[in-house]
Amino acid sequence: xxxxxxxxxxxxxxxxxxxxxxxxxxxxxxxxxxxxxxxxxxxxxxxxxxxxxxxxxxxxxxxxxxxxxxxxxxxxxxxxxxxxxxxxxxxxxxxxxxxxxxxxxxxxxxxxxxxxxxxxxxxxxxxxxxxxxxxxxxxxxxxxxxxxxxxxxxxxxxxxxxxxxxxxxxxxxxxxxxxxxxxxxxxxxxxxxxxxxxxxxxxxxxxxxxxxxxxxxxxxxxxxxxxxxxxxxxxxxxxxxxxxxxxxxxxxxxxxxxxxxxxxxxxxxxxxxxxxxxxxxxxxxxxxxxxxxxxxxxxxxxxxxxxxxxxxxxxxxxxxxxxxxxxxxxxxxxxxxxxxxxxxxxxxxxxxxxxxxxxxxxxxxxxxxxxxxxxxxxxxxxxxxxxxxxxxxxxxxxxxxxxxxxxxxxxxxxxxxxxxxxxxx
Amino acid sequence: xxxxxxxxxxxxxxxxxxxxxxxxxxxxxxxxxxxxxxxxxxxxxxxxxxxxxxxxxxxxxxxxxxxxxxxxxxxxxxxxxxxxxxxxxxxxxxxxxxxxxxxxxxxxxxxxxxxxxxxxxxxxxxxxxxxxxxxxxxxxxxxxxxxxxxxxxxxxxxxxxxxxxxxxxxxxxxxxxxxxxxxxxxxxxxxxxxxxxxxxxxxxxxxxxxxxxxxxxxxxxxxxxxxxxxxxxxxxxxxxxxxxxxxxxxxxxxxxxxxxxxxxxxxxxxxxxxxxxxxxxxxxxxxxxxxxxxxxxxxxxxxxxxxxxxxxxxxxxxxxxxxxxxxxxxxxxxxxxxxxxxxxxxxxxxxxxxxxxxxxxxxxxxxxxxxxxxxxxxxxxxxxxxxxxxxxxxxxxxxxxxxxxxxxxxxxxxxxxxxxxxxxx
Numbered sequence: 001x002x003x004x005x006x007x008x009x010x011x012x013x014x015x016x017x018x019x020x021x022x023x024x025x026x027x028x029x030x031x032x033x034x035x036x037x038x039x040x041x042x043x044x045x046x047x048x049x050x051x052x053x054x055x056x057x058x059x060x061x062x063x064x065x066x067x068x069x070x071x072x073x074x075x076x077x078x079x080x081x082x083x084x085x086x087x088x089x090x091x092x093x094x095x096x097x098x099x100x101x102x103x104x105x106x107x108x109x110x111x112x113x114x115x116x117x118x119x120x121x122x123x124x125x126x127x128x129x130x131x132x133x134x135x136x137x138x139x140x141x142x143x144x145x146x147x148x149x150x151x152x153x154x155x156x157x158x159x160x161x162x163x164x165x166x167x168x169x170x171x172x173x174x175x176x177x178x179x180x181x182x183x184x185x186x187x188x189x190x191x192x193x194x195x196x197x198x199x200x201x202x203x204x205x206x207x208x209x210x211x212x213x214x215x216x217x218x219x220x221x222x223x224x225x226x227x228x229x230x231x232x233x234x235x236x237x238x239x240x241x242x243x244x245x246x247x248x249x250x251x252x253x254x255x256x257x258x259x260x261x262x263x264x265x266x267x268x269x270x271x272x273x274x275x276x277x278x279x280x281x282x283x284x285x286x287x288x289x290x291x292x293x294x295x296x297x298x299x300x301x302x303x304x305x306x307x308x309x310x311x312x313x314x315x316x317x318x319x320x321x322x323x324x325x326x327x328x329x330x331x332x333x334x335x336x337x338x339x340x341x342x343x344x345x346x347x348x349x350x351x352x353x354x355x356x357x358x359x360x361x362x363x364x365x366x367x368x369x370x371x372x373x374x375x376x377x378x379x380x381x382x383x384x385x386x387x388x389x390x391x392x393x394x395x396x397x398x399x400x401x402x403x404x405x406x407x408x409x410x411x412x413x414x415x416x417x418x419x420x421x422x423x424x425x
Numbered sequence: 426x427x428x429x430x431x432x433x434x435x436x437x438x439x440x441x442x443x444x445x446x447x448x449x450x451x452x453x454x455x456x457x458x459x460x461x462x463x464x465x466x467x468x469x470x471x472x473x474x475x476x477x478x479x480x481x482x483x484x485x486x487x488x489x490x491x492x493x494x495x496x497x498x499x500x501x502x503x504x505x506x507x508x509x510x511x512x513x514x515x516x517x518x519x520x521x522x523x524x525x526x527x528x529x530x531x532x533x534x535x536x537x538x539x540x541x542x543x544x545x546x547x548x549x550x551x552x553x554x555x556x557x558x559x560x561x562x563x564x565x566x567x568x569x570x571x572x573x574x575x576x577x578x579x580x581x582x583x584x585x586x587x588x589x590x591x592x593x594x595x596x597x598x599x600x601x602x603x604x605x606x607x608x609x610x611x612x613x614x615x616x617x618x619x620x621x622x623x624x625x626x627x628x629x630x631x632x633x634x635x636x637x638x639x640x641x642x643x644x645x646x647x648x649x650x651x652x653x654x655x656x657x658x659x660x661x662x663x664x665x666x667x668x669x670x671x672x673x674x675x676x677x678x679x680x681x682x683x684x685x686x687x688x689x690x691x692x693x694x695x696x697x698x699x700x701x702x703x704x705x706x707x708x709x710x711x712x713x714x715x716x717x718x719x720x721x722x723x724x725x726x727x728x729x730x731x732x733x734x735x736x737x738x739x740x741x742x743x744x745x746x747x748x749x750x751x752x753x754x755x756x757x758x759x760x761x762x763x764x765x766x767x768x769x770x771x772x773x774x775x776x777x778x779x780x781x782x783x784x785x786x787x788x789x790x791x792x793x794x795x796x797x798x799x800x801x802x803x804x805x806x807x808x809x810x811x812x813x814x815x816x817x818x819x820x821x822x823x824x825x826x827x828x829x830x831x832x833x834x835x836x837x838x839x840x841x842x843x844x845x846x847x848x849x850x
Contacts, residue, residue, distance in 0.1 A: 081830040088530035088824070093530045096538065105513035105785035113521065116764050118798050130836045166834055204796040221642050225798035229647065247846050254843040288839070324534045335813065339541050346815040351828075351843040354588065354816055358827045359531035361812040373543050373650035375628040375810040385800040387786040388760065390771040391779055399513070402783045403776075405506040409591055411555040414713070418679040418776040421672050 001281065003274045003303045009314075016319045018368050019261050021231060021299055023214045030185050037189035042196045048186040053127075054159035055181065060197050062163060062179040067172045070165035079121055079223035079355035085137055085358045092360030093142045097380040108395020113385040116144040120199060121382065122191030122224075123176065124206035124216075127156035127183055131164035132207070134356060136171050138363050138377065139205045143177030146382035151176045152191060152201055156183020159375045184208075188215035192224045203227070205364065205377065227377055231368035232261035235352055236321035236341075238312055239268050240328035243348055245335055251282050254353055256297040257290060265319060267302040267312045274303045313337045323352045342371045396422060426726045428699045441744045443726055443793050444686050446656060446710040455610050455639045462614035467621045473611040478552075480606065481583040485622050487588060487604040489753065492597045495590035499790045505740060505818065507595055508785045510562055517785030518567045533820020538810040542572035545624060546807065547616035548648075549631035549641075552581035553610055556589035557632070559781060563788050563802065564630045568757065569600030571807035575614060576601045577626055581608020597610050608632075613640035617649045629650070630802065632731055652802055656793035657686035660777055661746035661766075663737055664693050665753035667778075670701035676750055679704050679778055681722040682715060691728040692737045699728045738762045745796040748777045767796045821847060 007015055042060060049055045062418055094246030096138040123139040125132055128136060136153065143151045154177040158162050163181055171179050182190055194227045203225040204216060213230045220226040235255040239248050252264035263419075268274055281301075285294045306312050313334060320340035328334060331346045332350075338344055339413050342365030355361045364377035391399075400419050407416035432440055459767055461469045467485060468806075474480045528535040548564040550557055561578065568576045578601040582588050588606055596604050605623055607615055611839035620624030628650040630643060637766075638655045645651040650734050660680040663674050693699055706726075710719045738759060741749060745765035753759060755770045767790030768780050780786045789802035800806075825844050832841035 052567055076832050078834050081827040081834075084531075084824065084827040085831065088534070092528050092536045096525055098523050100521055100523070103517050103785065105516045106509075109513070109779075109784050111517045111785045111805065114763075114769075117813040119764065121671060132835060134831055134835060216572075217646050221646075225795070241530045241637045247843075250839070250843045250846045254837075254839040257837060257839040266834040284842075286478075290838075294839070323477040330582070332815075338539075338811065339460075340809075341542065341811050343812040343814070344539075346813060347817075348487045349847055350814055350816040351821075351847060353828050353832060353837075353840040353843050354534075354821070354824065355812070356828075356840060357831045359534050359814045359816065360528065360536045361797040361814055369651070371809065371811070373809065375808075376812060378810055378812070380810070381723055382802075384765075384796065384798065385803055385805070386763065386766050386769060386796075386803060387768040387780070387803070388784055389768070389775055389780055389784045390757075391775040391784065392772075393755065393774045396774040396776075396779070399509065399779065399783045402509040403778050403781075405502050406510065406559055406782045407778060409503050410557060412682060412778075413715075414675070414679040414719070415781060418675045418778050421775055422776060423674045 001278055001298050001301045003278060005305045006307055012318050021424045023210055026211055026214055030211055033185040034189045034215060034218060035342060037186050040194045043310045045182055045186045045190055045195060052184055053156045055157045055161045057161050057181055060180050060182055062181060070168035073096045073140045073165040074169045076388050088360035089137055093145050093379055106153050108392040110397055111389045113387055115383050115385055117383055118202050120201040121151040122201035122204040123153045124187055124208055125155040125167055126208050131166050133166040133170035136167055137174050140174035140176045142379055143382050143407060146379060148195055148382055150199055151177045152182045152199060154182045154187035157181035183214040185211050188212060188219060192219040213363055219262055220359040228366055228379060229370060229373050233258045234263040234321055234367055236265040236316055237325040238316060238328055238334060239266060241270050241273050243331045244325035245280040248277045249280035249284050251351060252293060252301060253284055256294045260296045262297045264301040267316055269306055269308060271305045274305045320369045322365045322367045325352060342366050426723050428703060429730055430727045430730045430737045436741055437743050446635060448635055451639055453659060455636055458610040459614045459640060461642060462611050463618045470607055470611045470620060473483055477609055478581050481585045483679045484585050485605050485607055487606060492593050494591035498590040499594045511566055513783055513785035514562055514566045515689050518570050518804055529741055531823045533817040533823055536814045538808055538812055540808050542808055543627050545575040545626040546573045547626035547629040548578045549612055550580040550592055551631055551633050556591050556592040558595035561592055562599050565599035565601045567804055568807050573807055575624055575627055577603045577624060578604045579607045579612035582606035610636050610640040613637060614642060617644035628767055651808060653791055653799050659688040659746055659792055661690040661741055661744055662750040663741060663753055663759060664691060666695050666698050667753035667754045670705040673702045674705035674709050676776060677726060678709055678719060681719045685721045687722045689726040692741055694731055694733060696730045699730045702728060722739040745794045747790045747792045750777060767791050767801045795828055
């Protein structure tokens with residue numbers, strides 16, 4: 001974890017570069033699994049489940065009984081927490097619904113957008129040691145609010161063919177209506193192409209390992225929409241001495257624990273604070289049961305000490321962090337100048353983990369600088385906006401000359417004629 | 426152009442399949458041009474301009490003098506038409522701007538979305554015989570309204586190194602602020618990676634030939650966002666005997682003239698009307714100066730005669746057309762049931778060409794069935810929605826237990842500690 005003092009602007013891009021994820025080694029493996037599932041459907045899915053998850057499955061779909069069993073296994077404390085999270089996520093996402101007005105652009109020419117849910121969506125939830133039931137909520141709750149009819153969820157089973165009960169419980173509470181015991185590339189393939197038991201969906205959401213991410217990239221080119229390109233998680237923190245180094249370090253570590261490719265960046269104008277943060281981060285790392293793991297990911301972390309707040313803001317916007325914690329005195333004024341970030345956490349009592357679980361905002365966010373062009377998952381992600389126009393005879397008269405002149409100048413004469421023929425009749 | 430009577434639902438997918446565009450032959454060519462421009466910048470761009478557009482260029486950027494010259498070359502009639510179109514496009518797109526409210530999801534927990542323009546966008550406008558200045562308006566006008574700071578436009582020059590004056594005039598009126606004489610894959614590469622003269626942008630918009638489309642697909646995987654995947658243009662028409670066959674046929678031809686891979690589909694319950702439409706389309710094709718061209722693309726066209734309006738609507742939603750003209754008596758009721766389409770044209774006086782040029786809606790729309798998951802270009806395409814949250818000490822107290830329990834159950838202990846450490850202080 002380096003402390004870097006006042007780098008020149010020409011050095012910023014290099015200093016802010018993310019650890020590069022090279023997937024060229026795995027593309028052919030991913031492609032072959034995709035092709036195989038496309039050709040052979042469920043039979044291929046079952047073979048890959050046996051090979052990769054050691055699970056021998058007859059039914060790929062989770063049964064109602066399994067969902068009922070999961071409910072028994074979940075503590076009341078966790079049920080209450082999930083209910084609170086669902087409540088806040090629902091409030092925030094429902095408020096995003098917006099029905100644009102009908103606009104009469106010229107007399108007799110009415111135009112509007114109709115907001116329609118994507119009919120079939122697929123949610124991928126990774127397995128592994130940490131069951132990401134919070135991601136289930138972040139994807140299924142807005143899909144349900146949008147009105148998606150088919151909300152398909154795939155997640156890998158364990159070797160006994162069972163899905164983590166917290167995932168099943170969250171999925172059923174949030175409104176996923178078809179849950180499958182399928183993980184990895186075979187899950188992405190099943191949802192992209194459809195199989196005997198898994199419906200083909202129109203858009204796939206959710207995080208995953210490099211194989212899953214590569215599979216999503218490949219299917220997104222021609223077959224199905226995806227939420228966004230995915231990279232390792234990251235946090236940037238803009239801090240001054242009004243926040244305690246211990247808290248800033250804790251925020252860094254809460255990112256570092258995600259994986260060895262995660263990045264935690266601090267921007268500050270206070271050199272002394274920078275030293276304290278570093279000491280504190282190393283101390284907390286030392287005390288952590290996951291010390292070896294976190295110390296490795298802290299190697300990707302950097303503390304930038306800059307001359308003034310203008311540089312701090314510009315450098316943060318250049319980095320375009322997935323998460324941005326603004327823990328300084330003038331946090332509102334600083335926040336107002338942020339133009340590139342996935343989600344922003346304002347003030348001293350707003351840790352990133354609030355947004356990860358329960359504030360109500362979505363935690364599926366653009367990484368790797370994609371925040372320069374992408375939004376995080378929000379209600380727009382689950383709908384299409386179809387434009388409509390209705391023109392009266394008078395309205396067509398009002399714009400017909402414009403259309404005819406433009407069509408003629410683009411040498412599109414049949415376009416012109418489609419107007420002319422309507423005027424004659 | 427076949428008339429197909431009452432196909433069974435199991436046959437629909439096959440009958441509605443688009444002509445397949447196979448780009449495997451050109452991927453390696455496209456990749457090599459992309460790599461070369463990435464490595465060698467302007468020098469490579471100039472070489473490809475000489476090779477592909479026969480243009481020997483010193484300055485890649487269009488000068489102010491060239492823009493002023495273009496203005497002189499444009500007729501007053503076309504200037505007036507462009508002004509009307511800009512006015513309507515502006516009215517419709519401005520009305521889409523929406524600033525979501527601040528939501529207090531729990532007492533002391535405030536969440537909101539901040540809408541921010543994408544800083545740098547790149548617009549690609551194809552060259553060729555028909556100068557698509559209307560596409561310039563459809564992309565630059567909303568980019569300007571959104572507040573994008575850098576609106577870069579690339580379009581191929583002719584062999585004299587000149588850009589079509591209508592494109593230059595439209596670009597300057599609509600607000601593109603950097604215009605380059607670069608076409609094809611080298612244009613996509615220049616905007617995706619940046620060169621000495623072309624700024625790297627964060628999102629690329631616009632249509633193109635299979636080379637350009639493939640280049641956009643490749644750069645979208647890791648380097649830059651794109652508007653949407655692109656395929657050949659298409660129209661579907663839902664019609665009954667209240668609309669004249671001559672007009673329906675004219676609408677089919679206005680699509681057919683785009684290119685030999687374009688598709689025009691009609692859905693109707695009236696077998697007699699179907700025959701009249703076919704006769705009329707062949708008659709108009711015969712009379713057209715572009716007969717050979719249009720007759721070829723009409724080969725992709727089909728007229729489906731179905732038993733009832735329910736099948737008509739379902740089949741149209743299954744096709745998910747880029748453009749959908751609803752020219753029947755109950756057009757409003759039918760329109761209300763449309764769930765998959767790019768843009769819908771309601772009633773007897775609403776030709777597709779109205780939306781192509783001047784109604785105010787955007788003509789950059791999802792083709793190839795992508796309308797099942799994608800919207801056409803709209804104001805959302807030029808902005809990001811950054812989520813913000815601000816939590817008070819009391820607010821954190823209200824949700825801290827929820828966060829801690831969920832983090833613990835996901836085995837993310839540092840996430841939990843980032844909350845706990847704030848409560849202690």
